[in-house]
Amino acid sequence: MTRFTRLALAVSAFSLLTAAPAAAQDACLGTAEALHLSDAQLADVIDRNLTFGFLTNNISDDFSRTLVAGGEAYAEEIGVELIVNNADFDANTQLSQFDALLQRQVDGIFLTAVDASSIGQAVNRANRDGVPVFIVGGAPARGEVIAVMNASSYQGSFDAGAVMMDAIGEANAQVAILGIPFALQTIRDREKGILDAVGAAGGQVISMQSDFSQDRLLELATNVIQANPDLKGIFATWSLAVNAATEAVEQSGRDIVIAGYDSEVPGYVELAGGDTNIVALSGQQASVQGRAAIEGLVQSILGAELCEEIITPNLLVTADNFEDSWSVQYPGAEQPW
Amino acid sequence: MTRAQIANYGIFFAFALVVIGLMLVSPAFRAPENLVSIGRQIAVLGIASFAMTFVILAGEIDLSVGAVASASGVVTAMALAAGMGPWAILVGVGVGAGFGLMNGLLTIYAAVPSFIATLVSFFIAQGVALTLTGGRTILFDADWFRDLFATGTVFGLRSAFLWLIFAFLALWWLLARTRFGAHVYAIGGNQQSARMLGLAVDRIKLIIFTMAGALMGLVGMILISRIGNARSDGAIGLEFDAIAAVVIGGTALGGGTGSLLRSLIGVMLIGVLNNGLAILNVDFNAQQVIKGVLVIAVVLLDRWARGLKGASA
Numbered sequence: 001m002t003r004f005t006r007l008a009l010a011v012s013a014f015s016l017l018t019a020a021p022a023a024a025q026d027a028c029l030g031t032a033e034a035l036h037l038s039d040a041q042l043a044d045v046i047d048r049n050l051t052f053g054f055l056t057n058n059i060s061d062d063f064s065r066t067l068v069a070g071g072e073a074y075a076e077e078i079g080v081e082l083i084v085n086n087a088d089f090d091a092n093t094q095l096s097q098f099d100a101l102l103q104r105q106v107d108g109i110f111l112t113a114v115d116a117s118s119i120g121q122a123v124n125r126a127n128r129d130g131v132p133v134f135i136v137g138g139a140p141a142r143g144e145v146i147a148v149m150n151a152s153s154y155q156g157s158f159d160a161g162a163v164m165m166d167a168i169g170e171a172n173a174q175v176a177i178l179g180i181p182f183a184l185q186t187i188r189d190r191e192k193g194i195l196d197a198v199g200a201a202g203g204q205v206i207s208m209q210s211d212f213s214q215d216r217l218l219e220l221a222t223n224v225i226q227a228n229p230d231l232k233g234i235f236a237t238w239s240l241a242v243n244a245a246t247e248a249v250e251q252s253g254r255d256i257v258i259a260g261y262d263s264e265v266p267g268y269v270e271l272a273g274g275d276t277n278i279v280a281l282s283g284q285q286a287s288v289q290g291r292a293a294i295e296g297l298v299q300s301i302l303g304a305e306l307c308e309e310i311i312t313p314n315l316l317v318t319a320d321n322f323e324d325s326w327s328v329q330y331p332g333a334e335q336p337w
Numbered sequence: 338m339t340r341a342q343i344a345n346y347g348i349f350f351a352f353a354l355v356v357i358g359l360m361l362v363s364p365a366f367r368a369p370e371n372l373v374s375i376g377r378q379i380a381v382l383g384i385a386s387f388a389m390t391f392v393i394l395a396g397e398i399d400l401s402v403g404a405v406a407s408a409s410g411v412v413t414a415m416a417l418a419a420g421m422g423p424w425a426i427l428v429g430v431g432v433g434a435g436f437g438l439m440n441g442l443l444t445i446y447a448a449v450p451s452f453i454a455t456l457v458s459f460f461i462a463q464g465v466a467l468t469l470t471g472g473r474t475i476l477f478d479a480d481w482f483r484d485l486f487a488t489g490t491v492f493g494l495r496s497a498f499l500w501l502i503f504a505f506l507a508l509w510w511l512l513a514r515t516r517f518g519a520h521v522y523a524i525g526g527n528q529q530s531a532r533m534l535g536l537a538v539d540r541i542k543l544i545i546f547t548m549a550g551a552l553m554g555l556v557g558m559i560l561i562s563r564i565g566n567a568r569s570d571g572a573i574g575l576e577f578d579a580i581a582a583v584v585i586g587g588t589a590l591g592g593g594t595g596s597l598l599r600s601l602i603g604v605m606l607i608g609v610l611n612n613g614l615a616i617l618n619v620d621f622n623a624q625q626v627i628k629g630v631l632v633i634a635v636v637l638l639d640r641w642a643r644g645l646k647g648a649s650a
Contacts, residue, residue, distance in 0.1 A: 058472075060569055065472040181621040210621045214571065216611075218564055219378045223615040226374060227365035240568075243474075247564050251488065266474055266566055336476065 030307035032149075032288050035295040042078055045298055051081040052297055053101035055094055055111035057137075059086045062239060062264040063286045064112065066330065067136065070290025071110070073332075080294060091115040098122040102129055108297035110134040117141040132300045134293050138184060147296055147306040149289055153186045156282030156314035157193025157261050161235055163280035163318065164259035165201035168232045173203040176224045178217060178245050179210040179237040190237040190261045198235075206231070214240040221248035225256065236260035242267050242281065249277050263317040263329065265336055271322040272337035283315035283329050344642035348587055348599055351635045352606045359613035366616050373493065379608035380487075380497035381406075381563075381572070383601065384504045384556050385579040386586075388549035390600040391512070393583055395545050396525040396592030397444060397451035401436060401458035402553050403575035407568070408462040409433040409557030411469055414567035417477040425482070430554035436462055437550015441543040459576075466569035475567040487562035497559050504552070509597045521545065525592025582607055585632055587639050606635070 029035050037045070054071055056064050068084055075082035083101065087094035091114040101109055102125060109131060113119040116138035123143025126133050132146045139148045165173065175198050180187060191208075198205055206228055209220040221244050225231060234249065236242040239262035246266070249256045256277060260267070263283035270276040289312055296306055317325040326335055343350070360367040385402050392399045413429030421428065436458050443454035483489075489496040512518035520541050523531045532538050556575070561567040586603030588595025610631065614624045 060467055060472045062472065062474070207618045208620070209615055209618070213574065214564055214568060215381060215560055219611060220615050222374055222378070223371075223612050224618075226368065226371050227363070227616040243564060243566065264474065266476060269476060 028305045028307040029296075029299060030310055032285075032292040032295075032310065032312050035292050035299055035306070035310075037078070037295055037298060041298065041302055044302060046079045048107075048301070049081075050079075050107045050298070050301070051083065051104070052294065053083045053085065053097075053104075053106045053109045053111075054293075055085050055087060055097050055101070055109065057087050057094065057112045057114040058089050060088075063262070063284060066286035067112065067290045070287030070331075071294055072290070073287075074291040074294050078294070078298075080298070082294070087114050089114055091118045094119065095122050099125070102126060102131060105129075106131065107301060108132045108134065110136065110293040110297060112137045113140060132297055134296045134300075134306075136289055136293055137186070146300045147308060147310050149292060149296070149310045149312065150186060151284040151289070152311050152313050153189035153261070154193040156284070156316075157190040157235075157237065158197045159193075159314070159316050160259040160261065160280040160282040161194040161197025162201070163316070164233050164235060164257050165197060165203055167257045167259075167279040168201075168203070170232060171202045173201070173232040174206045174228060174230050175203050175233040175235060176207040176209070176221075176228065176231055177205055177235050177237065178221055178224075178241040179208065180212060180241065181210040187237065193261075194235045194237065203233075210237075210241075214244055217241050217244035218247055221245045222251065225249065225252045225254060231256055233257040233259070236262075238262050239264045239267070242278070246270055246276070246278060263315065263325065267317070268322055268326055268335075269337050271317065271319050272335075274319070276319075279318065281317045283317045283325060285312050285315060285329060287329065287331055288312055340642050340644070343638065347638050347642050348585065348602050348606075348635065351638065352602050352609070355606060355613075355631070356609055359609065359616075363613065363616050366613050371612065371616070373495070373498075375605075375608050375612050376498040376501070377487075377495040377563075378612065379604050380501040381556055381560055382575070382578055382582060382607065383501045383604045384552055384559070385572075385575050386582040386600045386604050387504055387508050387597055388552040388556075389576075389579040389583050390586075390588055390595060390597055391508070391521060391545045392451075392549050393580075393588055393590060394512075394521050394525045394592055394595055395542055396528060397542065397546075398580075398590075399440060399455045399546070399549055400452065400576050401440060401455040401462060402549070402556075402579055403572040403577075404459040404462035404466070405433055405436040405550055405553040406557040406560060406572035406575060407570060408436070408466040409554040410561040410567045410571050411466045411475055411557075411569055413554075413558050414475040414477045414561050415469060417479045417482060418475065422479075425479075426558065429558050430551050433554025433557065434547050434551040437547040437553070438543070440550065441546030444546065445539045445542050463569065463573070470567075470569045472569070476565070477561075477567070482558075483562040483565060485562070486559045497563060500555065500559060504555070505597065505601055512597055517541065517544075522593055525589075525594075527593070578607065581632060585635050606631075 085097040094114045120140040120142030123140045135145050135148045207224045211217050234245045236245045242260040243266050245258050258278045259280045261282045263281035267281045315325045409429045409432045412432045413425050416425035416428045440455050443449045444451045487497040520536050582603035583600045586599035
């Protein structure tokens with residue numbers, strides 16, 4: 001064996017070794033589109049009389065409500081019975097609901113966890129009973145789930161932030177961030193996305209404030225605007241912060257550009273009204289995720305392998321495309337403007 | 338300054354210290370428009386604290402204020418969206434008063450401790466608001482309503498702040514200048530003695546709970562007017578801020594001692610801290626720590642000045 005042949009073999013072996021995990025990753029279903037069911041699979045579903053449980057951490061926000069609606073609509077369409085339980089942000093309630101679903105011997109569970117660390121023990125019990133679990137949001141600390149689905153938090157914030165910086169159009173522009181004090185990865189990703197977008201445009205973040213209450217966020221936005229006469233933009237990292245920033249800017253009468261993560265009804269109405277400082281909102285496709293969760297459970301039951309993490313891209317909602325975005329984000333819902 | 342003077346004026350002194358400190362370190366804080374803004378921002382907490390002061394003075398507690406204000410706001414917004422016009426105001430106040438009346442009836446005639454009765458109201462009000470909204474944000478288009486309760490301006494002052502002033506003056510008069518107010522103190526001081534003196538304890542408590550509920554209706558309307566929409570969770574947590582403001586002001590949780598003016602100072606202290614810390618760009622978590630430390634410092638100073646050790650004040 002010549003030196004060249006040995007080298008070629010070594011390179012080939014190395015290529016095979018490194019390619020193997022990638023090939024396995026390619027074999028798994030890793031997007032919402034890839035989870036779509038074929039006609040043959042749909043026929044199989046009807047024969048199986050499947051029952052799934054959906055445990056939502058709450059239904060008081062737009063995302064959760066749309067997620068539930070998306071799941072319910074698709075489950076009905078394909079003949080799957082869906083049992084929906086709302087934990088109303090109570091981790092113990094969610095654990096009880098989880099166990100009740102296992103008692104009922106459902107065929108699969110998908111959930112948005114109240115507390116990702118405490119739900120792990122319940123996921124372990126589902127693993128023991130052979131019930132597949134599909135998670136939207138944070139992964140559990142213990143137990144195996146068939147997939148964790150998340151929106152593209154970083155990219156969504158970065159894209160909306162880039163539009164905001166472009167609209168400001170000034171070097172060293174001062175920007176404030178209005179957020180939510182949740183220690184969740186998705187929130188950190190949103191913050192990193194906007195920080196990178198501002199940095200890439202040469203701007204500076206002069207204030208980062210957060211709260212859970214819409215009224216308190218309005219106060220914070222008002223205070224930040226008053227304290228910073230050169231403020232050019234506000235980026236809101238969640239829906240209530242978008243509402244608060246919009247109202248605070250309007251009351252101030254200043255020309256401050258707004259962008260944010262979460263496009264919900266008030267944001268759409270603002271964009272539809274035309275006279276708004278909002279330039280871009282990053283919209284999660286909750287309805288798509290609700291459908292994908294049902295499809296993911298079905299695919300798993302039919303033997304397909306799902307990728308560990310499934311990322312759904314966000315919509316970038318602007319004054320130019322809000323009507324089209326609405327029909328994607330809220331399929332079938334009446335336009336409120 | 339003697340101990341007695343600190344007991345009487347300590348909260349005012351602490352408030353002045355915080356304001357002077359913030360004025361020294363932040364030019365933005367001392368800007369006149371910011372001071373006007375603080376006035377507008379404390380309207381919701383202020384009126385909620387006034388209602389809570391009456392309830393606590395009478396020896397009771399109301400944990401439903403945030404949920405009732407949210408429910409009233411939601412119902413008012415839906416009434417406005419349905420084209421009910423000014424009648425929506427009556428509906429909003431009526432919802433609040435209804436929950437207040439329920440609190441009173443449960444506490445007085447069903448002998449359920451107010452802690453439990455108002456907790457029940459909390460859950461019912463929250464459930465009603467959530468059921469009505471289905472988790473949606475309720476939008477309404479009524480500029481006249483928003484101007485009336487929050488965004489309108491009279492002599493440079495926002496209407497939300499004017500409602501706060503009006504509520505303070507009316508309730509201060511009621512508490513400090515009428516027989517009804519004296520009876521509230523008497524009931525909170527010693528309910529049995531008040532009964533033996535022939536005071537209509539049950540009726541007065543029922544009026545207090547109902548009035549507190551009606552005030553939450555007003556709070557709900559100011560809240561939705563400030564932001565222009567209504568949510569089922571719009572004022573959740575308000576009860577704890579209101580209790581904190583009342584206690585900071587020196588009103589005894591056991592009832593019988595305190596004043597509306599002291600509660601107003603407690604509200605202003607919280608409002609000034611919220612505003613100042615945000616202007617100084619202090620992180621949310623650090624803000625909670627600073628506010629917590631300051632609140633406990635004020636309360637301990639007040640207890641020391643009143644010569645209270647260990648026993649609940």
